[in-house]
Amino acid sequence: MTTEEHVVLVDSTGNAIGTAPKTSVHGLDTPRHLAFSSYVFDEAGRVLLTRRAAHKATWPAVWTNSCCGHPMPGEALEQAVLRRLAHELGLVVEHADLLLPGFGYRAVMDNGIVENELCPVYRVLTKDAVSANPDEVDGVLWMPWQEFTEGVGSNLLAISPWCREQLPLLTALGDDPLAWEPAPEDGLPPAARVT
Template sequence: MTTEEHVVLVDGAGHAIGTAPKTSVHGHETPLHLAFSSYVFDHEGRVLLTRRADHKVTWPGVWTNSCCGHPLPGEPPERAVLRRLSYELGLRAEPADLLLPTFAYRAVMPNGIVEHELCPVYRVTVDAPVAPNPEEVGEVLWMPWKEFAEGVQNGLLAISPWCREQVPLLKELGSDPLTWHPASAADLPPAARL
């Protein structure tokens, strides 16, 4: 028997205020909760894009960054990144470098379902083949970072709303994603500093 996965609820200042079942927090009144986004790169600087599985509750079938998810209560976000990369893409990789410690967004789907997340962003570099889990991922695609970032910013690529907001912030870190300097974990919201 498996127990239902819980997410960490946070206030506007990023302090944990409780937990809730993951299945209960994505609806028309989605509370702010702790999440993460990650961008996987190969050693050529290509970014791994994923198309969300068609049966996902939020943004089904939409192309996005490599992997997103939620830290479990008491789980450091960087460990959650590595756990979900293994589950969703069959990737075993370390480290997960913190890039955007305080990224947050709210997005509403056409059917009214809301994503509302405090969502630190991480980078992972790999040299292993990807094995997508069809429960989570419909398709994968490697794309040169420059081509991807320009396509997103010029509106030429249809991409998830959170990724669309993250790309300009990542571009500010420099033109080569492999040389971006990690942020300090001390800059994470209080709920993510474990």
Template sequence: MLVDPDGRAVGTAPKSSVHGRETPLHLAFSSYVFDHEGRVLLTRRADHKLTWPSVWTNSCCGHPLPGEPLDHAVLRRLSYELGLTAEGADLMLPSFSYRAAMANGIVEHELCPVYRVIADGPVEPNPEEVGETRWMPWKEFAEGALNGLLAISPWCREQVPLLTELGADPLSWQPAASTALPAAARL
């Protein structure tokens, strides 16, 4: 779903056309999976991904299908990419957006609300999407990201400071209201 800078839907385009040198702003999501110990699940993107191949990042990112609520898209992609089943996804950063360009000129330009998911199930990475996974204590991960000690995706690097503002314990973060989502994401 293509969106304007105010978060209103302005059309649709195939995924293959929204990740290039002239990437239009489009709707996506990011998610951070935590276990009941407060560890975050990190993923290394598959080596053959078009954008940021082999780069470590948050648990799962993706795009909703037309008419699909974002929280449903999060759960769908977690199942597909990581074999995880979760009961729900909590909205944390409703209006996060970013633009990042790779050295080869390919651009990510997304209105990308961020979700927290709590799941303890076994992880079964889909090799089409994920090269490797790792559980890490949130505090250790956040400190490494904030201090530039971890090589992570550009969107993750921008999200971590905003998430740490929600508190030290990710399991106690208070979800945002779904009414805070941009218009294109409210169904």
């Protein structure tokens, strides 16, 4: 018997205030909850882009960063990143670097469905081939980082709203994504500081 996945609800200062079933928190009045975004890079500094599955409730069939998701209650964010990378992309990695510990956003789809996430951002490096899970991902594309950021900046590439908001913050870290310095873990919101 499988149990329904729950997400961690957070207040305006990033403290955990409870949990809720994942299926109940993406609607017209989405409560703020804990999530993550990750960017996978290969040795050449190319970023892995994914197209969200067409049946997703939020931003279906939209191109975005490599992998997003939610930690389970009591799960460390880095472990959630590794778990979702394996599930969505078949990538088994040992470590993810924290880059933007305090990132958060709120975005509204044309149909009124809201995303409202406290969403720290991670970088992952891999040499492995991707094996996309069709339940999660409709397509993958490796793209040079500079080409990606320039395409988004000039509106040639349509991407998810959270990815669009993250890009200026990531590019401020430097031109070479492989050389970005990880952020300290103590910058994470309180709800994400699982020991």
